[in-house]
Amino acid sequence: MLRISCPWCGVRDETEFHYGGQAHIARPEDPDALTDAEWADFLFMRDNPKGAFAERWMHAAGCRRWFNVKRHTVTHEILAVYRPGEPAP
Amino acid sequence: MEKFSAWSLARNALTGHRRWSRQWRSPEPKRHYDVIVIGGGGHGLATAYYLAKNHGIDNVAVLEKGWLGGGNTGRNTTILRSNYLWDESAALYEHSLKLWESLSRELNYNVMFSQRGVLNLAHNTSDVRAGRRRAEANRLNGVDSSWLEPDAVKDICPILNTSVDLRYPVVGATYQPRGGTARHDAVAWGFARAADERGVDIVQNCEVTGIRREGGRVTGVETSRGFVGAGKVAMVTAGHSSVLAEMAGFRLPIQSHPLQALVSEPIKPVLDTVVMSGAIHVYVSQSDKGELVIGAGIDSYNSYAQRGSFHVVEGQMAALVELFPMFARLRMMRNWGGIVDVCPDASPIIGKTPVEGLYLNGGWGTGGFKATPGSGWLFAWTIAHDEPHPINAPFTLERFTGGALIDEHGAAAVAH
Numbered sequence: 367m368l369r370i371s372c373p374w375c376g377v378r379d380e381t382e383f384h385y386g387g388q389a390h391i392a393r394p395e396d397p398d399a400l401t402d403a404e405w406a407d408f409l410f411m412r413d414n415p416k417g418a419f420a421e422r423w424m425h426a427a428g429c430r431r432w433f434n435v436k437r438h439t440v441t442h443e444i445l446a447v448y449r450p451g452e453p454a455p
Numbered sequence: 456m457e458k459f460s461a462w463s464l465a466r467n468a469l470t471g472h473r474r475w476s477r478q479w480r481s482p483e484p485k486r487h488y489d490v491i492v493i494g495g496g497g498h499g500l501a502t503a504y505y506l507a508k509n510h511g512i513d514n515v516a517v518l519e520k521g522w523l524g525g526g527n528t529g530r531n532t533t534i535l536r537s538n539y540l541w542d543e544s545a546a547l548y549e550h551s552l553k554l555w556e557s558l559s560r561e562l563n564y565n566v567m568f569s570q571r572g573v574l575n576l577a578h579n580t581s582d583v584r585a586g587r588r589r590a591e592a593n594r595l596n597g598v599d600s601s602w603l604e605p606d607a608v609k610d611i612c613p614i615l616n617t618s619v620d621l622r623y624p625v626v627g628a629t630y631q632p633r634g635g636t637a638r639h640d641a642v643a644w645g646f647a648r649a650a651d652e653r654g655v656d657i658v659q660n661c662e663v664t665g666i667r668r669e670g671g672r673v674t675g676v677e678t679s680r681g682f683v684g685a686g687k688v689a690m691v692t693a694g695h696s697s698v699l700a701e702m703a704g705f706r707l708p709i710q711s712h713p714l715q716a717l718v719s720e721p722i723k724p725v726l727d728t729v730v731m732s733g734a735i736h737v738y739v740s741q742s743d744k745g746e747l748v749i750g751a752g753i754d755s756y757n758s759y760a761q762r763g764s765f766h767v768v769e770g771q772m773a774a775l776v777e778l779f780p781m782f783a784r785l786r787m788m789r790n791w792g793g794i795v796d797v798c799p800d801a802s803p804i805i806g807k808t809p810v811e812g813l814y815l816n817g818g819w820g821t822g823g824f825k826a827t828p829g830s831g832w833l834f835a836w837t838i839a840h841d842e843p844h845p846i847n848a849p850f851t852l853e854r855f856t857g858g859a860l861i862d863e864h865g866a867a868a869v870a871h
Contacts, residue, residue, distance in 0.1 A: 367764045367765055368756070379766075381766050385755035385756050387710065402856045402857070406855045406856040407706070409855075410799050410855045411706040412707075412710055414707070414709055414711055415701075416759045419757055437756070439711075439758050439760070440759050441760070442758065
């Protein structure tokens with residue numbers, strides 16, 4: 367079980383959180399202008415690195431706020447926790 | 456190659472089983488092959504076997520970074536079935552189940568295929584609606600499947616707790632009698648032996664570290680044992696598909712997650728069918744050794760660690776003990792994780808890639824083992840003809856651009 371530090375509530379067990387997948391995927395400004403391939407890229411294509419990964423978590427059983435985590439996908443070590451809007455460290 | 460038979464068994468018994476020949480060679484990789492298959496799991500070995508057998512392409516190497524069947528092939532819960540909802544999926548998995556039915560004879564290798572039936576339990580109204588619909592859709596596609604009320608479920612599996620007092624009572628189930636199990640290691644070994652016999656080079660401890668391309672066309676692979684050239688390269692590395700795709704310069708709609716399983720201490724036969732519950736995240740069968748083989752749901756986060764969180768196992772065991780109170784005193788012997796590639800629609804990708812001469816078979820999510828022979832058969836066809844077979848044509852990477860997704864989250868039976 368991971369121990370995740372919510373930026374607002376502090377360190378809690380993983381079971382209090384909900385996973386949100388890859389972070390920093392910006393919704394296209396003008397979806398109608400995209401080709402099918404560009405839309406598929408936004409909707410379905412995802413990074414899936416073996417190593418450091420920036421991902422979203424939500425403190426579902428706590429403050430219910432979203433935030434970002436940088437975590438290693440082999441060691442599971444949490445490298446950084448940062449609030450939405452902050453750049454990835 | 457020594458043929459396995461009652462006669463060869465008796466003959467080798469006379470020499471104390473010390474003179475069995477090696478089942479496959481361990482060759483050094485050649486400088487060039489017509490086809491390189493990356494990944495020596497069941498799907499990769501089946502691909503190589505059917506390339507040689509069905510298409511006469513035998514200048515083939517299977518490159519495996521570890522040992523044969525040491526990845527997801529040896530980590531799954533060995534369940535076979537074909538009761539998927541959509542026409543495309545029913546065609547894919549039923550094609551595979553039909554190959555399973557004659558596989559031991561085909562390979563001259565006992566894969567311990569056992570059609571003990573598979574129950575998929577329903578616990579609430581929406582499960583009932585989805586299950587009945589799926590059973591009817593299966594029948595329209597010629598897949599043996601039916602809907603059972605709780606009493607009929609109890610007849611098939613008497614030790615199942617069908618009391619209405621359960622927090623998640625069993626309110627029915629779909630049942631596929633032709634479903635069952637097979638011994639997963641034997642599947643890898645059987646395909647390896649049969650492929651080797653037809654001239655395929657199986658190279659273990661050979662990790663692919665790069666995919667060489669020239670002018671948009673693949674020319675070979677960089678490996679831990681040097682460069683190996685190839686006319687065509689086939690990636691069959693479920694769990695690590697995205698890592699390989701990155702080497703070849705394109706992205707996939709795949710996320711890798713841990714999926715855990717465990718086995719109990721061996722006990723006398725108590726469970727002669729497979730029981731699965733997608734709603735409460737547990738599925739169980741009993742191996743011929745007597746161990747219960749129990750699977751969980753996936754961990755929510757991306758990982759390549761081949762281990763998962765303990766709270767997932769705790770939830771899985773709570774569900775198991777509620778369904779089978781008699782298992783409460785069993786001790787669990789081993790627990791492990793595999794890395795599954797999950798697509799957004801819980802269906803696999805089998806087809807061509809943006810790189811010419813490079814083919815992809817992956818994204819099987821939590822249910823690839825059941826498809827092993829069919830997947831290899833179709834992938835070999837796709838490689839040989841440089842276009843997908845009609846059965847896997849709906850399962851290409853292009854479906855994510857065209858929008859024709861094949862949503863099998865309901866039939867996948869493992870929550871993700």
